[in-house]
Structure formats: structure tokens, C-alpha cells
Amino acid sequence: PDAACQTRILAAKASLGKRLVILGHHYQRSDVFQHADFTGDSLKLSRLAANSEADYIVFCGVHFMAEVADILSRPEQISILPDLAAGCSMADMATLARVERAWRELKTVLDPDATFTPVTYINSAADLKAFCGEHGGIVCTSSNATKILEWSFARREKVLFFPDQHLGRWSGHKMGIPLEDMVLWDWDQPLGGLTPEQVRKAKIILWKGLCSVHQMFTPANIQRFRQEHPDGQVISHPECSFEVCELSDYVGSTEYIIKTVAEAKSGTHWLVGTELNLVNRLAEQFKTEGKTVQFMASTVCMCSTMARIDPQHLAWCLENLVAGQVVNHIKVPPDEAVLARVALQRMLDAS
Ligand code: CIZ
Numbered sequence: 365p366d367a368a369c370q371t372r373i374l375a376a377k378a379s380l381g382k383r384l385v386i387l388g389h390h391y392q393r394s395d396v397f398q399h400a401d402f403t404g405d406s407l408k409l410s411r412l413a414a415n416s417e418a419d420y421i422v423f424c425g426v427h428f429m430a431e432v433a434d435i436l437s438r439p440e441q442i443s444i445l446p447d448l449a450a451g452c453s454m455a456d457m458a459t460l461a462r463v464e465r466a467w468r469e470l471k472t473v474l475d476p477d478a479t480f481t482p483v484t485y486i487n488s489a490a491d492l493k494a495f496c497g498e499h500g501g502i503v504c505t506s507s508n509a510t511k512i513l514e515w516s517f518a519r520r521e522k523v524l525f526f527p528d529q530h531l532g533r534w535s536g537h538k539m540g541i542p543l544e545d546m547v548l549w550d551w552d553q554p555l556g557g558l559t560p561e562q563v564r565k566a567k568i569i570l571w572k573g574l575c576s577v578h579q580m581f582t583p584a585n586i587q588r589f590r591q592e593h594p595d596g597q598v599i600s601h602p603e604c605s606f607e608v609c610e611l612s613d614y615v616g617s618t619e620y621i622i623k624t625v626a627e628a629k630s631g632t633h634w635l636v637g638t639e640l641n642l643v644n645r646l647a648e649q650f651k652t653e654g655k656t657v658q659f660m661a662s663t664v665c666m667c668s669t670m671a672r673i674d675p676q677h678l679a680w681c682l683e684n685l686v687a688g689q690v691v692n693h694i695k696v697p698p699d700e701a702v703l704a705r706v707a708l709q710r711m712l713d714a715s
């Protein structure tokens with residue numbers, strides 16, 4: 365039962381004391397989020413963990429986040445994901461095998477290592493970050509993607525951006541790159557479904573990946589809101605479709621969304637296009653300040669993999685730590701971690 369779980373979590377936390385740090389991502393459900401020592405986006409949390417004295421970093425988020433925490437933390441710190449099935453379906457759309465094949469196929473048209481900067485969104489597996497480290501590439505987050513594209517174009521004339529086409533397209537558009545110079549790479553087709561001419565012409569090749577949660581928001585949701593609230597503001601995450609971003613007043617990462625709504629005047633009305641748990645939390649928090657915050661989709665859509673981290677799994681992994689056993693340890697192989705750290709460090713230096 366949930367109530368018993370909450371008591372077990374609190375008892376285990378008290379027993380582990382400063383040896384433990386619990387991290388809660390903005391998209392995490394509230395019955396887990398409430399136990400977090402730190403909350404934030406994936407990068408902020410990983411950096412906080414790395415700077416903490418804790419032996420155990422329990423990441424209430426998804427798999428790639430616990431990997432980043434492992435990569436950025438000290439070797440003796442242990443990164444734990446309470447449920448190993450908490451993955452990110454978008455991250456899974458770009459596998460190392462698919463990206464290596466794309467790189468080989470690009471070689472039939474031009475030398476990718478001289479022409480393309482590979483840029484991976486932080487929502488990707490550690491082996492892809494390592495691929496970027498090895499091939500002169502870099503990692504980006506939804507907060508710094510435009511800055512990272514500028515860094516990339518200062519080095520090589522083209523970018524291969526994965527896994528999220530929407531973040532890549534929106535960031536390229538904000539830099540002034542025409543939409544026709546950004547083409548989609550379909551990993552199921554030879555040469556990504558492109559002609560050699562299209563590869564030569566493209567400024568950005570966008571991997572065909574997406575976040576299914578953020579695709580639930582539509583232009584119709586925004587139009588309806590604007591009819592009801594002509595003075596209302598619309599704020600969306602860049603993982604939303606291009607059409608939704610174009611119709612929004614503001615587009616930005618989770619940290620940006622939180623900051624923007626926090627700075628808004630009381631009496632304002634907001635439509636927010638990002639994960640349900642974060643929007644509900646904002647709605648709750650800002651109600652007392654007289655701001656109305658509304659979820660963009662009319663249906664419930666949340667990150668179902670993140671939701672796998674529930675109080676039961678959290679209690680289970682903490683109680684194992686109390687008993688001296690580490691479960692669900694996320695350990696990136698050392699050679700991969702070295703190269704992934706190169707790509708992450710380039711991002712930290714550039715942003
Ligand atoms: O990097 C993160 O934490 C994610 C997944 C989104 C964001 O905008 O913060």
C-alpha cells in the first residue's frame with residue numbers, strides 16, 4: 365500500500381542520512397517527487413549529484429539521466445535507477461548501430477568526419493554520447509540547443525542531429541536556417557531515404573526520432589485556448605511539433621517554463637505544453653499567486669516510463685541500501701564513459 369511505502373521510504377532515508385541523495389526530475393509523479401533532495405532537469409540534477417558528498421545517487425528519472433549522473437560523478441559514487449524499465453522511448457529511437465550505419469552510409473556521399481558535427485540531445489544512451497565524443501561531436505539539452513548548433517557550425521559545415529527531430533528543427537529555425545535545408549533521416553531506409561544530392565545540400569540532417577508525449581499537443585488545443593482566453597499566454601517545450609512551437613508565445617526547456625511562469629504577473633492565464641506532472645505541479649504552486657496554469661492536451665498524457673518509478677520501487681532500492689546491498693546500479697563502461705564525458709564537457713564549456 366502507498367501509505368506504508370511512504371513510511372518505509374522516510375525510515376530508509378533517515379537511516380542512510382548524508383550517504384544518500386535522491387534526485388527528482390520535473391516529470392516525476394508527486395508521490396515520488398516529494399522525497400527528492402534536489403529537483404530539476406536532467407543536467408542540473410547530474411551536476412548537483414556530482415558535487416554532493418553522497419555515496420549513493422538515487423535518480424528518480426529515466427535511464428539516460430542515471431547514466432549522465434554516473435558519467436559526471438566521482439568513480440566511487442554509485443548511481444541507481446529504482447526501476448530499470450524506466451527508459452525514454454525517444455532515446456531508444458537512436459541506437460548506436462543505427463547511427464554508425466548512418467555514418468557509414470554518409471561516407472558514400474562525402475566524408476562525414478570532415479563535414480558533419482554529430483550532435484546528440486542529452487536524451488540518448490551513453491554509447492551515443494561516446495560516439496559524439498569520438499567524432500568531434502557534442503551533447504545538447506533543450507536549454508542550450510541553439511548555442512550548441514552555433515558551436516557545431518563554427519567547426520564543420522553540417523550537423524547530424526539525433527534523436528529528436530523537433531528540438532533540432534526548432535533550434536535550427538531559431539538560428540535562421542531555412543526549413544528546406546533541414547532534412548529527415550529515416551533509419552529504416554537506405555541513405556536515410558535521402559538522395560546523395562539532398563545530403564550534399566542539407567545544413568542539418570534530423571534523425572526521425574520524437575517524444576510521443578509531446579506529440580499529443582496540437583495547434584487545435586492552442587486555437588481553442590486563444591478563443592477562450594484572448595489574453596492568455598502559451599508556453600511549450602521544444603519537443604513539441606514545429607506547428608505547436610510556432611503558435612506558442614514562448615518555447616523552452618522545463619527550467620525555462622518554470623522560470624517564465626514564476627515571473628508572470630498574477631491574474632494571468634497560461635497554457636503549458638509539457639509533461640502532465642510538471643504542469644499539475646505548476647498549477648498547484650501558482651494558484652495561490654492568482655495565476656491559472658492549464659495543461660495543453662485535453663487528454664491525459666504523461667511520460668509513462670518515468671511513471672514506472674513509483675514509491676514501491678523507491679522503497680525497495682532504499683531498503684536494499686540500508687541492508688548494504690546495491691540494486692539497479694547504473695554503471696557506464698569506463699571506456700565509453702571517458703568518450704561520453706568528452707562530449708558532455710564540450711557542451712559544458714560551450715554553454
Ligand atoms: O533534460 C531534461 O531534463 C528534459 C528531458 C527536458 C527538459 O526540458 O528539461
Ligand code: SF4
Pocket residue numbers: 391426451452453454455487575576577578603639667668669670
Ligand atoms: Fe523521453 Fe518523452 Fe519521457 Fe522526456 S517525456 S523522458 S523525451 S519519453
